[in-house]
Amino acid sequence: MTFRLYDTQTREVRDFVPLQEGKAGLYVCGLTVQSEPHVGHVRSGVNFDVLQRWLRHLGYDVTFIRNITDVDDKILAKSAEQGRPWYNLAYAMHRELDRAYDALNVAPPTYEPAATGHVPEMVELIQELVERGHAYAADDGSGDVYFDVRSWPSYGELTHQAIDDMEAAADADPRGKRDPRDFALWKGHKESEPATASWPSPWGRGRPGWHIECSAMAGKYLGAAFDIHGGGVDLRFPHHENEQAQSRAAGRPFATYWMHNAWITTAGEKMSKSLGNTLSIPAILERYRGIELRYYLVAAHYRSHVEFSFEALDEAAAGFRRVEGFLERAEEALRASGTPEHLGSVPPAFVHAMNDDLGTPAAVAAIHDAVRVGNRLLAEGSHERLSEVLGAVQSMLEILGLNPASPVWAGSGGAAADEKLSAAVDALVSGLLEERARARDAKDWARADAIRDQIKAAGIEVTDTPTGPTWTVG
RNA sequence: GGUGGGUUGGCCGAGAGGCGAGGCAACGGACUGCAAAUCCGUCUACACGGGUUCAAAUCCCGUACCCACCUCCA
Structure with a gap:
């Protein structure tokens, strides 16, 4: 069975057919680094990390690009409020995000390009759009450049919307737009904004619009056409719709598949609007281990809406400890009996689940099934077969980034110190x-x-x- | 107004026409000096009303409630 995934644009689960045999190009919209990362942010990171790991397991040579948006309206607004330079805020939050990813064993991508490092690439792309008649500089002297939505007949194809049915945003500033739905490719510099947040361009100093960065960076690192583009559901429109429109209008085929992960909410409320700090990753990690939080996130399907609760997280942690308990006992039993540990093959049920649009819930169930079998073998003392089952469980956990034996989980707070302490306690x-x-x-x-x-x-x-x-x- | 998604047992959470995912909790049993862990067993659910079918949680029609997106929130 081949790997299949749900494609947002065609709205169906399709076979994954890479553009180049044996290779997979993946672009994921990372975060706008403007505040501490919370569970919702990290879900996206974990989901696409699992995708990336599964593609590698299937033997693909994966190029994974996940960007960082390090200059935008919100960053400028927040940094002004906090009285610090915007680049300092963005950098600090970027570091915070890296720590959160590390704590959850989210592997670094092949490259993590930042918007501010790719202004020339964006300017080039915008110029191309202007030349092709799909973009125009506003004639109000603002220095803004807009994408001309009416010039691109298939605008709305990703989210299946007709331009005329779209509600024009009530609060949108029409400025020099020809159509209210036109979106900014380039934003002319405003006096109220710091000079450091502006770059030279053919239309005067300014800064990039949001969507253009992803088109420019995906094009630079993955080429005009690539396999999978991912992000959170909220990005489907306008962000991804616009990315696709501007890329294709510039003659780039862009992504073959679009994947979107669902939200995590608390009591039905979007996380971005509520509770900020209490669900920040550092706050959660005070109460749970990173591996437990990751298990909680992996146990739900990436397209399912998750209602976050500490009760559910407790249960997940208990479920995961059951797996860990098995690993410990099985390893100990094999060591004691001198049975060699096998390298495990991954059970068909697990492969089937993962190939079916990353069915991690069923994959996790396969792990529990194997654990139950393993516990029985442990009770029976069948060490040869136990060794095989243990190997299988370890392999499955490894693919999901949940293998407790992996060095990445060895206490972020000084593993050496822990070991010394442990030896001291053991003696007592x-x-x-x-x-x-x-x-x-x-x-x-x-x-x-x-x-x-x-x-x-x-x-x-x-x-x-x-x-x-x-x-x-x- | 437009475009999508959802409603599953005490709880979390899969599945998508016929073999009751899995976890947590609870209860009974085995094991144990007692615990813990583990094993065996029990607890048989799909919002509501119609319909299609030999067979529907799954397909169709309708109703209710919830949610997301519609210009910069993962």
């Missing part, structure tokens, strides 16, 4: 456990439980296993 706890073992041998249960309670009071859980007691923090 093992003394107590020896005492408890003596009490248990003497069937002095009260004494044995008292020791266990004492250890527990320190925040350490003791569990008896067939091979002796173990302890875990928390």
Whole structure:
């Protein structure tokens, strides 16, 4: 079975046929770095990271471009409010975003171009559009350049809308537009804005409109035609519609497939409008591990709307710990019995699920199925088969970016220090456990439980296993 | 006004004409000195009203409610 994905434009699940055999070009709209990243932002990152990993697993040579918008109206407005340079705000938030991606094991793309680094490419593209008669400089002296929507007959093809049915934005500033739906390719510099946020152009100093950057950067790094373009649902219109219109109007075929991830909301409310800080990634990571949050995000299909709640996140974390528990016990059992660990092959159910438009919920179910089988084998002591199942579980987790053994999860706060601490605790706890073992041998249960309670009071859980007691923090 | 999406068991969350995803929680049993973990079992749902079909959560028609986008929110 080949990889199939849902294409927003054709509104159907289609076979993935790359433009070049064995290669996949992927462009994803990253963030406008204007505030701390929240769960919603990161969902997009995780979703497309899974896509990228799956394409690689299928053997494609993937070129993955994810941009950063580092100058726009909001960044300028916020930085002015905060009394700091816009580039400082954008840079700080960009670093914050990188930390969030790292914490969730979202692999860096092939390249992460920033809008401010590609003004010449944008100017070139705009000039081409002007020459072809699809763009015009406003005649109100503003220095703005607009895309002429009426000049492009297939405008609206991505979202299946007719220009005349579109509601003209009530608050849109008509300025020098010929049609209210025309959008800015270039924005002339305004006195109220910092001079540092302007660049030279044939139409005077100014800064790029939003949509043009993606067309210019996708063209530069992926070529005039590429395979997949992704982003959040909200970007379908106007952003992606405009990107496609301006690219095609410039003679570039642009993306073959359009993928859009759904929202995360809280109590039905869009995250961008609500709660800002409490659901920022740093805030959530104070309560949950990155791998647990990633599991929560991966367990839902990327096109399904997710209503965020800490209860649901708790459940997801509990479900994931079940998988982790199996990994730990299986690895220990194999080590103890000297059974070699197999490199796991990925079960057909998992492959089928992933090939079907990245069916991560079914893929996660396949992991749980394997874990159940593995737990049974563990109980039976069938170590040879257990080794195979363990390998399969590890491979599946690895593809989803959820393998706890992966070094990326090894504590962002100093793994070496953790290890030392762990060794120290182990030395202290093992003394107590020896005492408890003596009490248990003497069937002095009260004494044995008292020791266990004492250890527990320190925040350490003791569990008896067939091979002796173990302890875990928390 | 235009364009889309949704409504599934106690909860989360898949599926898209016939074999009851999976997880969490709960309950019963096994194992255990007791726990924990694990295993076995139980709990049989698809907003509402019609229709098509041998067969509908799934297709069609209608109704209700919710949500997103319509010029710069992932």
